[in-house]
């Protein structure tokens with residue numbers, strides 16, 4: 001049992017963090033919003049050059065072949081900086097599909113380009129104009145479609161960093177390159193991966209949202225002192241810190257289980273996502289409260305992170321779906337509950 | 345990262361499981377907050393020691409097995425799984441033990457650790473005083489040095505197990521000129537010393553789970569001072585860290601309660617509302633989250649990292665969880681939940697646990713104090 005990160009994992013994460021710190025600033029995110037182009041092609045290339053996009057892609061496809069715990073740490077930072085480009089999706093969804101299916105690997109020649117992935121847990125197409133191909137996951141089939149042939153209706157998200165298109169099904173054969181059948185287990189695997197991905201983003205967001213609030217409460221004065229010296233404010237933020245702390249190990253275990261094909265990976269992923277949802281909601285509400293009216297403005301950066309959480313709480317497994325799933329699992333596995341089964 | 349147990353850890357699990365299956369009393373012992381039950385639990389500590397199970401992380405020379413924190417967590421899991429008796433000497437083995445290991449002289453370790461492991465010395469803690477609760481630096485009980493003795497005067501209170509315990513450890517003001525957290529010393533005091541009066545205090549369940557301790561010119565040998573004179577505060581903070589964190593409240597306890605709650609829920613499910621269901625589910629999730637966090641913390645400690653104020657995060661988390669689980673169980677039991685009788689569904693243990701869960705947010709430093717620590721020392725907010 002060694003539940004620590006390796007030095008390599010931490011070094012890679014920290015280097016990436018440095019890049020994000022200077023290259024994914026709220027100003028840059030806002031300028032993408034203003035131009036209606038949240039996807040920054042130049043930044044996508046930088047992510048490619050840094051090895052982030054291919055970090056978990058098999059080496060035989062030119063990737064670094066890193067494990068999903070490392071990916072999880074990278075994606076957590078993508079959340080922390082609210083990276084608009086769908087690099088998390090590329091890593092946890094399309095790279096996973098390519099790694100696991102030779103058929104898909106053969107159809108996707110340009111593996112550094114963004115490949116959108118849809119599923120009933122996240123049905124709208126993300127960044128259609130920036131993707132070359134689109135992979136649609138059915139219940140047990142997978143179809144690969146050429147993006148330029150897809151007709152869809154643009155949808156406005158409450159998070160301007162998310163460029164969404166609703167796929168129009170009446171002409172679903174247009175651009176269809178291939179449909180693979182009998183893919184149930186791979187589809188499930190990707191859905192689980194999406195849960196871990198979205199949980200990692202939420203944990204990163206929560207940390208950032210809390211950091212913004214603590215910084216603000218040191219700065220803002222009322223009654224002649226920083227509002228951070230008031231105990232009511234302290235306790236709100238302490239409570240958020242507690243929720244965040246107890247979402248982390250659950251998340252890393254889920255990434256580990258996914259990486260190691262643990263038979264309980266979906267349960268672990270669902271646990272991680274639920275903890276992350278609660279942490280993010282607590283951090284968002286309490287940090288907003290600690291900001292007063294300033295937090296409720298478009299001008300303050302806080303909402304860039306909060307609204308990203310609103311989306312990721314719902315896509316790739318939301319509370320209701322996850323709770324139902326876990327409750328059914330627990331009822332089935334009742335004899336196996338208890339402390340001696342945590343690491344089964 | 346490698347999550348999972350090694351073969352030797354699995355063997356260790358089998359060994360402790362086997363031993364407990366053979367040795368855990370078939371009939372539950374009486375409560376350790378009664379005289380008779382206390383002695384039954386002392387016997388149990390002795391039995392544990394006979395199998396070298398008192399504290400598996402201690403060095404072999406003191407009755408331990410020299411094992412690591414992961415193995416200790418495994419031990420705890422098996423211990424709760426087997427429904428083995430509560431540890432009457434938990435203040436000793438989980439709190440004073442590690443403190444002695446870090447700050448004690450060889451002589452003190454020699455004298456106290458083995459007697460602790462065998463249950464010969466059962467320990468209570470003496471921090472709180474009538475005027476010093478959350479504000480522990482307001483301690484007024486004095487221990488002034490005279491020759492090779494400390495002369496102790498004053499009063500401690502809320503001291504768990506002190507009603508029947510043999511020894512107490514705590515903080516005393518050794519420097520008459522000192523104020524607040526300076527000039528305090530960490531001293532070990534035998535409760536049968538002349539001048540000590542122990543007055544038991546019945547708790548919510550009616551039993552004397554804690555006590556007041558009066559000191560009237562009590563003489564203790566200077567060799568009972570732990571660490572240097574006047575160094576008591578920082579040593580006490582280390583002990584408090586053990587108490588808040590993984591030592592006193594290992595996750596198995598909460599995970600076992602959570603699975604008991606799940607069984608209770610599924611048995612009665614058809615008559616229960618959705619809000620009960622979601623609380624049951626949340627209880628399980630949070631008990632697991634606590635366990636995973638503690639395993640990661642243990643791994644980090646073993647890799648040489650330190651934990652400080654982080655233990656306050658866990659203290660709030662487990663104490664709120666414990667309350668939520670018991671509250672939910674009573675909501676499921678409904679009209680029978682008030683019965684302190686041995687009836688179906690283990691009602692009596694839920695109401696007892698529920699009462700005790702009210703104290704979790706108070707003892708080991710109240711949750712408000714923990715949140716102050718989190719805000720000021722982890723988040724850097726101003727005092």
Ligand SMILES: Cc1cc2nc3c(=O)[nH]c(=O)nc-3n(C[C@H](O)[C@H](O)[C@H](O)COP(=O)(O)OP(=O)(O)OC[C@H]3O[C@@H](n4cnc5c(N)ncnc54)[C@H](O)[C@@H]3O)c2cc1C
Pocket residue numbers: 468469470471472473476477478479501502503504505554703706707708709710711712713716
């Ligand atoms: C079951 C149980 C077992 C115990 N066992 C022991 C033991 O073995 N040895 C021992 O020494 N003590 C023991 N205690 C005592 C325990 O440590 C104290 O109760 C605790 O430190 C709080 O002190 P107090 O009771 O004086 O409450 P107070 O300090 O009077 O606090 C009352 C309320 O005011 C709040 N408050 C106080 N100061 C602040 C502040 N600065 N900011 C915000 N809120 C504040 C508290 O959070 C609490 O809600 C035990 C207590 C219980 C309930």
